[in-house]
Amino acid sequence: MSLIKVQGVIIKSINISESDKIVTLFSDKLGKIDAVVHGARRSRSKFLSSTQPFCYCDYVVYKGKNLYTINQSSIIESFQSILMNLDKLAYGSYFLELVDNITEKEMKYVSILAMLLKTLYILVHGDVDLELLRLTVSFKAISLAGYMPRLKGCVKCGSKMDYGVFSIKEGGILCSKCSIDGEYVYELNRQTLHFLHTLKNIKLEDLRYIKYERKMVEYLQNILTKYIMYYTEKDFKSISLINTIKEKGVV
Ligand SMILES: [Zn+2]
Missing domain, CATH: 1.20.1440.120 (Recombination protein O, C-terminal domain)
Known part of the structure; x- marks a missing residue:
């Protein structure tokens, strides 16, 4: 599993279960990618804000079989x-x-x-x-x-x-x-x-x-x-x- 650091904006977010979602991240190094965010919908999730549409962040992602997964995030500008x-x-x-x-x-x-x-x-x-x-x-x-x-x-x-x-x-x-x-x-x-x-x-x-x-x-x-x-x-x-x-x- 190799980790990749990218910067990008969340342009779409779809809930896939009570706790997880798939976001479309428009990023500098990988272009437009779909990524799973585990636990993003839980109220105490560290990804709660950083995976909302418009959010511009530093992300660490890795590639799975079909999708990327977001592993870490740090907000640059949330555009809240x-x-x-x-x-x-x-x-x-x-x-x-x-x-x-x-x-x-x-x-x-x-x-x-x-x-x-x-x-x-x-x-x-x-x-x-x-x-x-x-x-x-x-x-x-x-x-x-x-x-x-x-x-x-x-x-x-x-x-x-x-x-x-x-x-x-x-x-x-x-x-x-x-x-x-x-x-x-x-x-x-x-x-x-x-x-x-x-x-x-x-x-x-x-x-x-x-x-x-x-x-x-x-x-x-x-x-x-x-x-x-x-x-x-x-x-x-x-x-x-x-x-x-x-x-x-x-x-
Ligand atoms: Zn003509």
């Missing part, structure tokens, strides 16, 4: 305040789900882990519009995971353009000659396309300084969510909670 605020919990859950949906098991995604941590810190401090943060993180994350849509030049003929239609199925923008009608096709005007390029390059910590229209952010988020679901073939459970919060006008 996310769990205590409904808006933060909804958006935080979306970020964990996003990372889970766009990554494969046991592949390293060091940049996505770094971005997730930065996102969670921003979420805790709460000085960025959560919808703007969600759009920017979604867009950057799919680029880092290799799902980047093509936004410079028509996907079909290559002609240069600064507006057009975005086709989810074609994976990028199309010029007026190549554009097609139908499902999964959305207009992108100059301003919107320019805004997407801005988001691609901006640092998350600078988001609070940019000017934007909330309508445009929501329009783009709708396209991006469909895009991610189309290519990953996975659903987002957290979106219904976000939508409920938005309908009530909280966010």
